[in-house]
Amino acid sequence: MSRHVTNIAVLGSTGSIGRNALEVIEASEGSLQAIALAAGKNTALLKEQSQAIRPRWIVVADPEAANREDWSDLPSETELLVGAESIPRLVAEPEIDVVLSAIVGRAGLEGTWAALDAGKTVALANKESLVVGGPLVTRLARRKQASILPVDSEHSAVFQALQAGRREEVQRVVLTASGGPFRTHSKEQIAEVTVEEALAHPTWDMGPKITIDSATLMNKALEIIEARWLFDLRPEQIGVVIHPQSIVHSLVEFIDGSILAQLSPPDMKLPIQYALNWPNRKAGVAQRLDWSQAMRLEFEPPDEDRFPALGLGLEVASAGGTAGAVLNGANEEAVAAFLHGRIRFDRIVPICQQVLQFHCFDPEPTLEQLLESDRWAREEVSRWIGA
Ligand SMILES: NC(=O)c1ccc[n+]([C@@H]2O[C@H](COP(=O)([O-])OP(=O)(O)OC[C@H]3O[C@@H](n4cnc5c(N)ncnc54)[C@H](OP(=O)(O)O)[C@@H]3O)[C@@H](O)[C@H]2O)c1
Known part of the structure; x- marks a missing residue:
């Protein structure tokens, strides 16, 4: 007897959410299958994942990282695609049922957008997609009758409640x-x-x-x-x-x-598993509360x-309007500056506040205008930090 298999594209497979998702998929005993993986630069891990999973497609968004890697031992059934522009093309493949959008930051928006545009179910970890383009993204989903299932643990909890x-x-x-x-x-x-x-x-x-x-x-x-x-x-x-x-x-x-x-x-495997199996619940690998131990909430x-x-x-x-794109762009840039030791921790939020104050607000932007607002906010932060 044949049983239903859900074919999944894992965008951001080398990240924390992506790695947890592959564990959930592996534990599903074949009811979930990762047929496409996409990553940024971590080609060593992507290759390892490809050898274990033997997906139909893999994408390396960063061409330089892809060129540095030796791909001769990639499984013969796996096709390698290079460049960020491959991701929107990949997610539209008819064989893909669910796209797990788990690339970090604004870079995740194109994958989310293309998946919804193709009418796919999107399991959304990349909150930045909605922060930057909320009303446009949800309108697109309605128009294409595509579902957005939250993976963020808080939104998964709200969705369930x-x-x-x-x-x-x-x-x-x-x-x-x-x-x-x-x-x-x-x-x-x-x-x-x-x-x-x-x-x-x-x-x-x-x-x-x-x-x-x-x-x-x-x-x-x-x-x-x-x-x-x-x-x-x-x-x-x-x-x-x-x-x-x-x-x-x-x-x-x-x-x-x-x-x-x-x-x-606190284990992301549960919201990932809930989104990938929705509308069903399945037993899986997520940790469980131990009621034999005293607990304080x-x-x-x-x-x-x-x-x-x-x-x-x-x-x-x-x-x-454009406020979400500006806040997100400014924050990504300020966080990167903090991680590189260029600004103090307590400058991150004030920088975002200032960039928001200076920006030229548009209440009804197009997708292109949102991307432009994102670029502008990043340039402003770099200029202020550099000055
Ligand atoms: N981690 C969590 O518990 C959690 C919880 C809720 C929501 N989220 C959300 O889930 C998303 C992923 O978070 P994370 O913690 O998993 O991040 P992460 O561990 O930093 O992983 C990020 C992933 O995105 C890939 N990536 C980065 N830039 C890319 C680009 N330009 N093009 C293509 N791929 C790119 C990375 O690839 P390489 O490493 O190969 O470069 C990696 O696979 C974020 O939006 C986050 O807010 C995460």
Whole structure:
């Protein structure tokens, strides 16, 4: 008897989400299959993954990295494609059912966009796609009858909890935040933190960019914007609560005061597995809560004075238009500057605030104008840092 196999393209297979996704797919006993992999520069790992999985296609976005690698031992059935422009072409292949969009940063937008344009189901880890192009991306999905399934753990939790009631019965959504490594630091201590300290997240093991975003709480700001567009919420319906244990992944409050939450250990395999198997639930490799152990769940309001990124997130979610592209571009550039030791940690958010203030706001941009706003914001940050 034949059984249904879901063919998946994993964009960002060499990253933290990509590697977790390949574990989930491997544990599915053949019901999920990775038939395409895409990466940026890490050709050694991509080759290793290709030898283990034998996909139909692989993409190396960085041509120089592709040229440096010896591909002679690639499986004979695997076709190598080179250059970022191969990704939008690849995701439209008729054999692909689900595209896991897990490239980091604005660079993930083209893959998300092309997959939706081709009517594919997109399992979306790349929150930047919605931060930059929220209304355009969700409109495209509706027009092409393509689904966007959240992989971000908070949005996966909201997506699951929303199923308990009707949309008009939702009062608000509360996103949980671990608070990052500097949750209890004073402003003075935050000013002095090193790259190593900022990269040491207390509960989640993630790529460097999102780890820094978690330390500034910019990650939560980006998630507020993501939630606004993904669930079509008004900005005032989105709240944030600090929850250091990262076990409650978010909550939905209904008009009668009932609150529904989704709980599980901090392990991205569960939201990945949920999105890839949706609308079904399958047993898998994600960690489970151990109820034989005592457990404490704490919640506290965020401190917007020490973590001003949160206010910025709500502001940008309200403004819409080009604001998301500018915030995201400025943040990516400022985070890279911090990681390279060029600015202090506590300059990241103020730089984003300033670039947003200076930008020429357009309420109804095209995709091209959003990409232009992104370029402008990055150039502004480089110019200010260089000056
Ligand atoms: N990690 C998490 O727990 C988590 C949770 C929620 C949401 N997310 C979101 O998921 C996305 C990925 O995060 P991550 O932590 O997995 O990041 P990561 O570990 O840094 O991995 C990033 C991936 O993107 C690839 N990449 C980078 N630039 C590229 C480009 N220009 N073209 C093609 N591929 C490129 C990298 O390839 P190479 O390494 O080969 O260069 C790598 O495969 C982000 O948007 C993040 O916000 C992550």
